[in-house]
Amino acid sequence: MATSALAYVQGNSFIHKLNPITVLTYTLCITLLGIGVGQIWVLLLVFVLNILLILKAGVIKNFMGMFLRVTLPIVIPMFIINTLFYPGSKTILYTLGPLMIRYEGLMFASTVISRLLAILSAYFLMVLVIDPRDLMIALGNRGISPKVGYLILSTLQLIPYIQQTAARILEAQQSRGLSLKGGLLQRFKSYLPLMAPVVMGSFASLEIRAMALEVRGFNLKTKRVYIREVFDTQRDQFLRRGFIVVTIMILIVSVYFKYFA
Amino acid sequence: MKKTFKEQLKEDFNTTALVMMPLCVGINIVGQFFTQSLRLPLWLNIIGTILAGVVAGPWVGFATGVLTNVVASFTIEGPTALAFAVVNGVHGLVAGFLAGKGFYRTLPKAMLAGFIGKLCDIPVGAPIVVYMFGGITTGAASAFTAFMMATGNTIWSSVISTSLLIDGADKVLSAAIAFLIIKALPKRTLYRFSRAPFTVLGEKPEENVEEPVPA
Amino acid sequence: MGIQIKDVSYRYPTAEVREGSTRGLWALSHIDLDIEDGELVVILGRNGSGKSTLCMLMNGLIPHFFKGQLKGAVIVNNKNTAEVEVADMVKDIGVVFQNPFDQLTGAANTVFDEVAIGPENLGLSREESLERIKRALDEAGITELADRAPYQLSGGQQQRVAVASILAMRPSIMVMDEPTSQLDPVGTDEVFEVIDRLHREGMTIILAEHKVDAIAGLADRVVVLKDGRIELMGKPKDVLTNPALASLGVLPPRCTELAIRLAKENIWVGDYPLSIKEAKLGLMEILNGNHTG
Numbered sequence: 001m002a003t004s005a006l007a008y009v010q011g012n013s014f015i016h017k018l019n020p021i022t023v024l025t026y027t028l029c030i031t032l033l034g035i036g037v038g039q040i041w042v043l044l045l046v047f048v049l050n051i052l053l054i055l056k057a058g059v060i061k062n063f064m065g066m067f068l069r070v071t072l073p074i075v076i077p078m079f080i081i082n083t084l085f086y087p088g089s090k091t092i093l094y095t096l097g098p099l100m101i102r103y104e105g106l107m108f109a110s111t112v113i114s115r116l117l118a119i120l121s122a123y124f125l126m127v128l129v130i131d132p133r134d135l136m137i138a139l140g141n142r143g144i145s146p147k148v149g150y151l152i153l154s155t156l157q158l159i160p161y162i163q164q165t166a167a168r169i170l171e172a173q174q175s176r177g178l179s180l181k182g183g184l185l186q187r188f189k190s191y192l193p194l195m196a197p198v199v200m201g202s203f204a205s206l207e208i209r210a211m212a213l214e215v216r217g218f219n220l221k222t223k224r225v226y227i228r229e230v231f232d233t234q235r236d237q238f239l240r241r242g243f244i245v246v247t248i249m250i251l252i253v254s255v256y257f258k259y260f261a
Numbered sequence: 262m263k264k265t266f267k268e269q270l271k272e273d274f275n276t277t278a279l280v281m282m283p284l285c286v287g288i289n290i291v292g293q294f295f296t297q298s299l300r301l302p303l304w305l306n307i308i309g310t311i312l313a314g315v316v317a318g319p320w321v322g323f324a325t326g327v328l329t330n331v332v333a334s335f336t337i338e339g340p341t342a343l344a345f346a347v348v349n350g351v352h353g354l355v356a357g358f359l360a361g362k363g364f365y366r367t368l369p370k371a372m373l374a375g376f377i378g379k380l381c382d383i384p385v386g387a388p389i390v391v392y393m394f395g396g397i398t399t400g401a402a403s404a405f406t407a408f409m410m411a412t413g414n415t416i417w418s419s420v421i422s423t424s425l426l427i428d429g430a431d432k433v434l435s436a437a438i439a440f441l442i443i444k445a446l447p448k449r450t451l452y453r454f455s456r457a458p459f460t461v462l463g464e465k466p467e468e469n470v471e472e473p474v475p476a
Numbered sequence: 477m478g479i480q481i482k483d484v485s486y487r488y489p490t491a492e493v494r495e496g497s498t499r500g501l502w503a504l505s506h507i508d509l510d511i512e513d514g515e516l517v518v519i520l521g522r523n524g525s526g527k528s529t530l531c532m533l534m535n536g537l538i539p540h541f542f543k544g545q546l547k548g549a550v551i552v553n554n555k556n557t558a559e560v561e562v563a564d565m566v567k568d569i570g571v572v573f574q575n576p577f578d579q580l581t582g583a584a585n586t587v588f589d590e591v592a593i594g595p596e597n598l599g600l601s602r603e604e605s606l607e608r609i610k611r612a613l614d615e616a617g618i619t620e621l622a623d624r625a626p627y628q629l630s631g632g633q634q635q636r637v638a639v640a641s642i643l644a645m646r647p648s649i650m651v652m653d654e655p656t657s658q659l660d661p662v663g664t665d666e667v668f669e670v671i672d673r674l675h676r677e678g679m680t681i682i683l684a685e686h687k688v689d690a691i692a693g694l695a696d697r698v699v700v701l702k703d704g705r706i707e708l709m710g711k712p713k714d715v716l717t718n719p720a721l722a723s724l725g726v727l728p729p730r731c732t733e734l735a736i737r738l739a740k741e742n743i744w745v746g747d748y749p750l751s752i753k754e755a756k757l758g759l760m761e762i763l764n765g766n767h768t769g
Binding site: 006008078079081082084086132154155158159165180184187192195196202203206207210 | 274275276277279280281282283284285286287288290291292294295296298299300301305308312324328331332334335336337338339340341343392393394395396397398403406407410411413414415416438441442445446450453
Binding site for chain 1: 532535537541561562563566570571573574575577578579580581582583584585589592593594596597598599600601602605606609627638641642645
């Protein structure tokens with residue numbers, strides 16, 4: 001099983017140099033736009049914009065790999081099913097033997113796909129360009145509890161480790177006679193003997209882990225000073241305000257056209 | 262003496278709960294890994310979330326569910342998990358609330374709690390599946406949805422019935438497994454958490470029993 | 477300064493009387509112990525005698541983390557541990573536990589970042605933190621590991637990372653609860669080397685251990701616990717040669733044991749050795765004509 005590696009790709013583009021919160025703000029604004037705007041052409045424009053940003057950040061190859069792997073299996077079946085079977089569809093565009101391609105379904109599928117493309121591309125950009133450590137430090141500098149940073153970073157590091165542990169337990173139990181084959185009931189029975197060691201081992205370590213955190217000053221109320229510096233420049237602040245303002249404007253215009261024009 | 266909400270939260274999110282959360286995320290992931298290894302037709306990827314909710318309360322459960330999906334989105338698995346972060350969280354939330362009413366002290370009640378969790382996650386999850394993903398996510402469940410739509414049902418009823426029937430079985434089984442695991446946890450560990458003594462052992466918070474010091 | 481433990485008795489909240497155990501409900505009973513600055517005190521005793529409990533008493537984990545019932549007072553650097561938070565004690569006293577892996581926070585990609593967490597939490601300036609981290613890495617002998625990923629180190633290396641992480645907070649007192657019990661011989665030696673160095677630099681150290689041979693030459697004082705009470709206390713050469721040791725579940729160092737048995741046969745003369753070096757010298761003297769036939 002593939003160990004979950006970070007999506008983050010290091011780089012020197014201007015996007016990489018931005019404060020992570022700026023990139024986060026951008027992504028959240030795009031999400032709002034994606035949800036609030038219904039016009040397909042706007043959504044596709046946003047998607048193109050994100051692709052351009054991804055290109056500028058130098059992460060286009062990583063993006064293509066992830067994007068195709070993740071979205072195609074969802075998008076293709078969804079498009080086919082909705083175009084053919086979207087309920088309430090009346091207007092038939094094309095007939096292919098017993099199958100009918102209908103307008104309403106096509107519109108629905110196209111809208112969903114555009115929305116998906118627009119929003120997902122922004123998120124892909126974000127995770128490719130932001131180092132989670134920097135994000136946590138930036139959030140910490142703005143007053144978010146360092147415990148949040150601890151949660152996210154330690155979970156990220158733990159995942160590959162626990163996957164390895166699981167693979168090891170799988171091997172160990174198999175060498176003790178546990179079978180991965182057999183009827184459904186048989187395989188169900190094998191589930192607990194695999195899960196139990198993982199859970200018990202995890203819970204057994206809790207006490208020491210918690211105490212170790214305590215003695216490192218985890219619960220101190222002092223303001224943390226991080227060795228690693230994450231800068232928040234004027235440009236960052238300007239960009240963030242810009243994103244929010246533009247998003248609101250586009251939303252207003254979109255709502256106007258949808259309901260009043 | 263009754264606690265304020267803020268005080269209760271502080272107790273729930275004590276240091277032990279905070280170190281448990283990443284491990285519960287791990288349990289969620291490993292839970293799914295083993296179902297894949299055994300080729301079982303389920304996900305079983307919220308066991309850790311339920312565990313967290315039962316021992317440390319609904320809010321820790323919710324945070325664990327959300328944490329699972331947020332962290333998954335930072336990995337090469339990609340950000341689609343993020344869309345369902347709240348759905349995962351809801352299961353922790355419901356498990357926590359129902360555990361507070363004693364649901365996780367017997368197996369049948371625990372399974373019922375799992376089903377109730379499913380009922381609660383539909384209002385959150387179904388709109389996401391419909392609006393963001395056009396009704397189709399991945400796997401056998403989507404085949405069922407497709408079948409429903411092809412036979413003339415609306416997209417909403419297709420998605421909801423898929424969620425209820427197919428994913429419902431998954432959530433009920435997850436709750437059952439979580440129950441069995443909780444039963445096996447040692448007493449000393451349960452005492453580290455704010456809610457476990459009550460939700461698992463049925464002990465009411467008692468006044469400090471003062472024992473006489475030995476000679 | 478230093479540590480004063482005054483008539484302390486402690487009971488865990490989940491304490492139950494177990495069949496066949498003489499311990500009863502109380503993990504510690506009427507402990508009186510004063511520790512001076514710069515002392516290296518070793519705590520011995522069989523499993524369940526209260527060594528770990530005693531260790532966790534010193535920085536407030538007992539009673540704050542474990543709750544339960546605490547009688548008596550524990551004063552560390554003039555602070556009563558029951559009256560201050562565990563977080564307030566971290567600048568005075570650090571604790572190293574048995575399991576190296578579980579002491580890693582998991583929130584750091586490199587050893588350097590891991591050791592940085594303590595100083596960062598203390599809110600020190602960047603310059604001060606950097607200085608402390610470098611120094612701590614050096615003291616623990618792991619400067620060359622600074623860029624490595626903590627999860628990929630050996631047990632002995634990880635344990636030294638744990639030590640460095642605590643040292644970076646510059647406590648004056650270190651408590652170590654069986655720090656080598658999960659390590660292989662190489663790891664064990666690495667850790668004892670660090671302990672020795674810290675001791676020579678004046679750190680107050682409280683060490684709970686089983687490996688009597690390793691600590692015999694190191695300790696300033698030895699305390700032996702049984703069922704939560706102090707049964708023996710004194711200098712190593714007095715305590716480790718005390719015949720009552722075996723009944724307390726503690727074996728003396730092997731060379732001491734050898735000398736004791738030789739003494740029974742009237743072969744050994746003089747003080748019992750605590751280290752192999754002393755044993756060798758003693759044996760040489762005997763072989764050179766100091767023995768009775």
